[in-house]
Amino acid sequence: MKLGLHIADFTWPGGPQTLAKDLARVTEAAEDLGFARVSVMDHVFQISMLGPPEHEMLEAYTTLGYLAARTSRVELLAWVTAVSYRKPGMLAKLVTTLDVLSGGRAWLGIGAAWNDQEARGLGLPFPPTAERFERLEETLRICLQMWSDDEGPFEGTHYRLERTLNSPQALQRPHPPILIGGGGERKTLRLVAQYAQACNLFPGPELARKLDVLRGHCADVGRDYDEIEKTVMMPLDPGTEGERVDALLAQLRGVADLGVAHVHGFVPEVASSRRLELLGEKVVAEIAGW
Incomplete structure (x- = not known):
């Protein structure tokens, strides 16, 4: 299993004046810590789950081009x-x-x-x-x-x-x-089976059933289910001092047991806390062999 960093909030302590420098620092750190992918949202207003629409939001593909110049190994995408x-x-x-x-x-x-x-x-x-x-x-x-x-x-x-x-x-x-x-069972997962190399779902009680639905769509279109990388999006929060690492590892183990190979997530206060570093130190290497 691998981890990916989803950067979904650009309202950071230094404001727009230091945003480019801070974004490069965070992304370079994720790469050095062993994260496999870095993504940004394709939104132009902040989404309600993370803050008011007035919070800062960068255009996705301009941002990814900037990150491409500041990194050399992490995969890049709009998520x-x-x-x-x-x-x-x-x-x-x-x-x-x-x-x-x-x-x-x-x-x-x-x-x-x-x-x-x-x-x-x-x-x-x-x-x-x-x-x-x-x-x-x-x-x-x-x-x-x-x-x-x-x-x-x-x-x-x-x-x-x-x-x-x-x-x-x-x-x-x-x-x-x-x-x-997306996890729509009639349309989205059919499109995954027909066209995609990876799906993206969410952890929870419906995950196993949705994977079974995807398996059925693969059978219908003659696609090898195992060719498709299963990913989930979830918060990646080890706690401010690592106090949540064990709970996070247990959650990651649960989705790994269902065949999920990549977990992608938003790290709270990623620009101003040790959470990203703690994930690299205590989680990335631990899950690599799963």
Whole structure:
């Protein structure tokens, strides 16, 4: 099992004036401590679970480009890209650029989007749920076509591309890995089985059942269930002095026993506490052999 760091809060003690320096420091520390991935949210307002919308929020792909220049090993992704905020051809180009400039460390994390408040606030497209899922599948097909040798046109219900040229191509072959976020059993997990290299779920009593649903979708489409990396998103909090390490390890063991290979999470006060360092010292090495 591996850990990943999700940076979801940019309201840090030094404010915007030191944010670039602090963000580089945190990300470089995560890499040095053995974290496998670093992600940022694809939001433009802070989400209600973490703070008021007025809190600082950086644009995802600009931020990932900056982090690519400050790191050399961690994989980088938006966890997860809101499908309706960017046209698919441009999204494929963004992820490809990140992959090339990072030396082959980019993932496409993507989902159907959910924050209508921010979309309305900045005038971003936010069609109804059914249409967003249709656009999600077309976006996946377009990205895969652009990462292939086929530069011909694409004709879908929502998108029409005359020439899917993508030069330079991504360094990772056959393409940057795709992670689809969400646990919807009828649509999302079917898309995972058909298109993705990883799913993202949440720990809890429904996790085992959702993995069984994913296994069923894999059987339906002729996909090897074991090819798909199972990930979960959860808080990673060892406590201010490590007092919660044992409880956290027990929780990680529980999801590992279900076949989860990567746990990705938000670390409270990551810019101003020892929590990240404690995770590196007491958790990363411990779970590596699970």
